[in-house]
Amino acid sequence: MESDFTPLLAARTQTMSGSAIREILKLLGRPGIVSLAGGIPAPDTFPMDVLEHLFSRVLERWGSGAFQYDLTEGFIPLREASAPYLRRFAVEAETEHILVTSGSQGLLDAVGKILIGPGDAVAVESPTYLGALQAFNPYGPRYIEIETDTEGAVPDSLEHLLLKDKPKFIYLVPTFQNPTGRTLSMVRRRAIADIITRHGALLVEDDPYAALRYRGEVLPSIKSLAPENVIYGTTFSKVFAPGLRLGLAVPPKGLLADWLVKAKQGTDLHSNTLGQALAAVYLEEGHLERQIPKIVGHYAPRLDAMLMALDRSFPADWHWNRPEGGMFLWAVGPAGTDTLEIYHQALERNVAFVPGRYFYADPARGEAAMRLNFTNADPDSLLKAVSTLGEIVSVQI
Ligand SMILES: Cc1ncc(COP(=O)(O)O)c(C=O)c1O
Incomplete structure (x- = not known):
């Protein structure tokens, strides 16, 4: 019989939240899914050579x-x-x-x-x-x-x-x-x-x-x-x-x-x-020093593809930034947008991202935002995934 040792946990252990993002990432091995969720470098950027x-x-x-x-x-x-x-x-x-x-x-x-x-x-x-x-x-x-x-x-x-x-x-x-x-x-x-x-x-x-x-x-x-x-x-x-x-x-x-x-x-x-x-x-x-330009060359077109897809497919009441580097951008919908709901609909259509609420010390904030990662999918997949997201957010009230 399994013993329950939960009562032994220190009071501080209760504050250890598992990362919601790690839970999301577990889903991403699913075949066919395009993930804009992770913060994971593209394996092609590792210096295998x-x-x-x-x-x-x-x-x-x-x-x-x-x-x-x-x-x-x-x-x-x-x-x-x-x-x-x-x-x-x-x-x-x-x-x-x-x-x-x-x-x-x-x-x-x-x-x-x-x-x-x-x-x-x-x-x-x-x-x-x-x-x-x-x-x-x-x-x-x-x-x-x-x-x-x-x-x-x-x-x-x-x-x-x-x-x-x-x-x-x-x-x-x-x-x-x-x-x-x-x-x-x-x-x-x-x-x-x-x-x-x-x-x-x-x-x-x-x-x-x-x-x-x-x-x-x-x-x-x-x-x-x-x-x-x-x-x-x-x-x-x-x-x-x-x-x-x-x-x-x-x-x-x-x-x-x-x-x-x-x-x-x-x-x-x-x-x-x-x-x-x-x-x-x-x-x-x-x-x-030789690898960095290769990584930059790999990611820059991915950022451009994501920005182009957002410009094309997202409604006018959504806003996002145009970062000059890194791995993420942040898109925010109009008041009342619930990106957790959008996340569930997106998963059904094989697209994943991270709802913004997970990044606030105060979890009541960030409901209208989403974090989009552009480094871990090729430009074509990014275009398709963002266009799918665009269709979903366009029918949200
Ligand atoms: C802002 C920030 N800090 C720290 C880390 C952790 O990175 P590391 O792999 O170096 O532990 C990450 C990883 O994504 C990050 O985005």
């Missing part, structure tokens, strides 16, 4: 060392090779100030673990990345929502929250945000850097998508404008392979880094050595 070479270089150089326990801070050759890569985002960091994490998600978990106590205020964009809420929830935060518009977080709203609620930290995805695809303008980056410096506030800048820019001007990270007030995080998931589970973090100088390291030690001791060694060679030999 150089992997054999990377493995043989790793074995030649480090042999069994690539399979050994290693530093919690990260494999030194990877941290050394990451310093020049981080300059792409205007992040200046010495090797000893760069930490390797198990994906960006690993950083978010460590941040939650060291900073959030029950009832502590944490400022997040509205909407925000669901995986961050999942990482923070077990520590019992009280979310305060920064107002956003088409340019991302509104600096005045942030300053107001800092004065009123004194959040432990602010969590932002300033470039090609997940879920909206929005990017903070230069003016706002400066304003936010100024605000956090004046208030002595701590910002977590989660930056997985900045390398995926298809057009427009490169913008520097907020970290570059307020280095001592920002924990910067990026990932190899979108520019190498997500299955490796590797990310980079650059905290402000000082004790915070030691606490992040201690938190990580309790979670996984360190990120996997073999993957870190592969990433080190991938960076050192310039494969990453």
